[in-house]
Amino acid sequence: MKSQLQFALLFAVSSLIVPFELDLFASEINQKKSKIELIEKDLAKARNKVLADREYSLNKKVLSKDIDVLIKPYQLAAEKTPDWWSEKQAYDMSFVLQKALNNYSGLNVSLEKTWEERILEKENLPNNKIKSGANNNEIIITPIVEDFKFQVLNPKTRGIGLVFISINSKTCVNETFLSTRYVFELPSDSIRLINDIESKELLVKKKKGSSLNANLLVVGAGGGKFKAPEKPVKEVIYNSIVDSAEGLFCSLTDNKNCVEYYQEREYEFPTVEKKRKKRKDKSC
Numbered sequence: 001m002k003s004q005l006q007f008a009l010l011f012a013v014s015s016l017i018v019p020f021e022l023d024l025f026a027s028e029i030n031q032k033k034s035k036i037e038l039i040e041k042d043l044a045k046a047r048n049k050v051l052a053d054r055e056y057s058l059n060k061k062v063l064s065k066d067i068d069v070l071i072k073p074y075q076l077a078a079e080k081t082p083d084w085w086s087e088k089q090a091y092d093m094s095f096v097l098q099k100a101l102n103n104y105s106g107l108n109v110s111l112e113k114t115w116e117e118r119i120l121e122k123e124n125l126p127n128n129k130i131k132s133g134a135n136n137n138e139i140i141i142t143p144i145v146e147d148f149k150f151q152v153l154n155p156k157t158r159g160i161g162l163v164f165i166s167i168n169s170k171t172c173v174n175e176t177f178l179s180t181r182y183v184f185e186l187p188s189d190s191i192r193l194i195n196d197i198e199s200k201e202l203l204v205k206k207k208k209g210s211s212l213n214a215n216l217l218v219v220g221a222g223g224g225k226f227k228a229p230e231k232p233v234k235e236v237i238y239n240s241i242v243d244s245a246e247g248l249f250c251s252l253t254d255n256k257n258c259v260e261y262y263q264e265r266e267y268e269f270p271t272v273e274k275k276r277k278k279r280k281d282k283s284c
Contacts, residue, residue, distance in 0.1 A: 043242060058250070072142045073087075077145065147178070151174065171206055180199045202267075
């Protein structure tokens with residue numbers, strides 16, 4: 001009876017404190033297998049897109065002994081808090097990162113704490129999880145969200161006038177940018193030096209539309225409703241995590257060519273539009 005009461009309280013608390021759900025699935029506890037499979041499917045889709053054209057090669061069977069890795073919840077260091085961010089999302093993203101790293105053999109990856117354990121902790125409820133002893137060989141990774149930006153660019157419009165009518169074509173464009181950093185904490189007796197891994201993902205989405213306008217002498221009538229592409233928050237997060245997991249694996253296994261790629265690559269950044277005196281077109 002007592003355990004049932006604790007579960008009911010846990011469910012009620014979790015439903016109240018989650019303001020916005022990105023459906024990243026924070027933990028395996030009480031989750032259906034289909035949800036875990038969906039995460040794996042989304043990660044595979046992101047890998048095919050993000051990692052397809054890399055020039056370096058990975059040898060995933062070079063390790064003679066598994067490397068123990070502990071992932072902390074994501075931290076937020078951005079100047080502005082994204083509208084999708086919450087404490088739960090910090091744990092959700094770490095769980096997805098764990099799943100992404102599980103794609104690489106030779107890594108024994110665990111989470112510092114699950115979201116459910118965090119809820120029990122906040123509500124001073126007992127946690128039945130058996131705590132293992134301290135692992136002195138564990139490498140701790142602290143993921144940090146350093147920047148997030150979403151913007152809708154001023155639409156590009158082209159038109160053709162035919163005396164009494166005009167045809168307009170418009171392209172709506174939005175940009176989603178996510179910058180993350182991963183900090184390593186090595187065992188006290190380690191002589192290795194592992195630099196931070198950075199990931200900066202820019203997603204550009206475009207959507208075209210057209211309208212037909214009737215020109216009645218001076219006054220115009222008609223028009224069209226232009227709708228911008230949806231905000232791809234989940235997609236940019238998965239792309240970023242997949243990119244980061246590859247870099248983390250390369251750093252942990254000392255893959256020099258891969259690490260060099262992450263250190264020297266150039267990034268794309270959001271567009272900086274010129275300020276215009278005329279009113280901005282908000283039709284997108």
